Amino acid sequence: MRILVDCRHLNQKSVSGIGEYTIQLLHALFALNASETSGQNSYVLLTSGRIQPDILALFRERSSPTFVFPPFVTHRHISISNKLLNLKIMIMKNPSLNWLVPDAVDLIFMPNLNITVLPKDIPTILTIHDLSWKFFPEFYSWKMRLWHYVLQPKKLIDASRMIIAPSTSTKRDTERTFQKSSEMVTAIPHGIHSSFHPQMEARDHGVRSRLKLPKRFVLFVGTIEPRKNVLSLIEGMKIYREKSHDDIHLLLVGKWGWKSHNIRRRIWRRDVCEWVHELGYVQAIDRPAIYRSATVFAWPSFYEGFGLPILEAMASGLPVLTSHTSSMPELTGTAAVHIDPSNVQDIADAISGIITSRPLQDQLRRAGIEQAKKYTWEETAKKMLNQFEHLTKK
Numbered sequence: 001m002r003i004l005v006d007c008r009h010l011n012q013k014s015v016s017g018i019g020e021y022t023i024q025l026l027h028a029l030f031a032l033n034a035s036e037t038s039g040q041n042s043y044v045l046l047t048s049g050r051i052q053p054d055i056l057a058l059f060r061e062r063s064s065p066t067f068v069f070p071p072f073v074t075h076r077h078i079s080i081s082n083k084l085l086n087l088k089i090m091i092m093k094n095p096s097l098n099w100l101v102p103d104a105v106d107l108i109f110m111p112n113l114n115i116t117v118l119p120k121d122i123p124t125i126l127t128i129h130d131l132s133w134k135f136f137p138e139f140y141s142w143k144m145r146l147w148h149y150v151l152q153p154k155k156l157i158d159a160s161r162m163i164i165a166p167s168t169s170t171k172r173d174t175e176r177t178f179q180k181s182s183e184m185v186t187a188i189p190h191g192i193h194s195s196f197h198p199q200m201e202a203r204d205h206g207v208r209s210r211l212k213l214p215k216r217f218v219l220f221v222g223t224i225e226p227r228k229n230v231l232s233l234i235e236g237m238k239i240y241r242e243k244s245h246d247d248i249h250l251l252l253v254g255k256w257g258w259k260s261h262n263i264r265r266r267i268w269r270r271d272v273c274e275w276v277h278e279l280g281y282v283q284a285i286d287r288p289a290i291y292r293s294a295t296v297f298a299w300p301s302f303y304e305g306f307g308l309p310i311l312e313a314m315a316s317g318l319p320v321l322t323s324h325t326s327s328m329p330e331l332t333g334t335a336a337v338h339i340d341p342s343n344v345q346d347i348a349d350a351i352s353g354i355i356t357s358r359p360l361q362d363q364l365r366r367a368g369i370e371q372a373k374k375y376t377w378e379e380t381a382k383k384m385l386n387q388f389e390h391l392t393k394k
């Protein structure tokens with residue numbers, strides 16, 4: 001079976017959560033394919049743009065510096081501006097995705113929504129990570145709202161043979177919103193990389209020193225944008241600090257997203273600028289050390305399709321605070337303190353409850369580590385491969 005994978009979203013300078021999902025899943029699929037029992041598939045990785053992205057470097061950063069693509073993996077790059085390619089697709093309604101590569105393919109895998117035309121004679125499997133753009137358009141810039149309008153997600157969903165959702169919550173949302181049967185949408189959760197674990201490593205101290213991390217800090221990891229509710233986290237931290245006189249800091253790790261101007265202005269203000277630190281995008285190799293150096297992980301997002309940073313935090317042995325909405329209770333089970341994301345006082349009380357209670361910290365650490373063991377990229381790849389085989393046999 002020859003599988004075409006749409007990797008056009010991997011041409012960004014910093015890898016997003018969707019990019020992380022794509023790389024880790026493909027790496028696990030390649031490992032399965034190299035095994036004695038699963039050596040029958042080949043993969044064509046499609047990218048486009050004036051500059052060819054070094055996707056091999058992305059894989060090496062997350063696995064081994066000596067990693068090479070196996071013989072059954074081919075990288076096909078279309079040297080054309082993405083804007084021009086998208087414009088051609090929108091106006092001409094061609095070429096279909098499979099015509100962008102010279103290889104005949106049996107299956108198309110889209111790890112994310114993208115502007116494209118899907119062929120009717122080749123089955124497509126599409127991952128829908130969340131429906132925040134549908135439920136919370138106010139959290140998106142006008143450019144992002146226009147992007148989702150132009151790519152016509154309903155048409156892509158209708159043209160796909162199978163939809164993958166990362167959680168049961170997102171599966172239900174997709175079925176209800178797009179009137180899809182339960183058989184059409186499959187929940188396959190993400191996995192966790194083995195580098196996220198609670199044991200401190202020798203290089204952790206070097207990372208902490210190089211990045212000038214605070215001595216004690218509450219950690220947030222993710223794109224800094226309104227949906228992540230970072231403003232409420234800052235206010236909750238401020239309430240806790242003023243009440244307890246605890247000089248714990250807040251560390252924000254991640255690239256700036258859309259409509260983030262209010263967050264930028266807030267962290268520059270005098271009352272918080274000395275204890276709120278914005279670290280920006282951090283390379284994958286350094287993130288495990290940051291998790292292990294933190295005191296608490298806080299993720300008060302309004303809505304998530306899965307929440308990979310939560311899983312990374314639990315696997316790293318961090319006490320987790322997160323929202324009681326969408327997929328987050330499903331992901332964490334009893335291994336987190338759940339809060340109302342719209343209630344700043346609730347966030348402050350949860351921070352206080354975790355930081356001031358060593359027994360609660362220990363309980364959350366143990367429960368989080370056990371919960372994280374349920375999620376592996378190998379298991380994700382096996383379930384995805386079953387769907388690949390199921391679709392091509394129809």
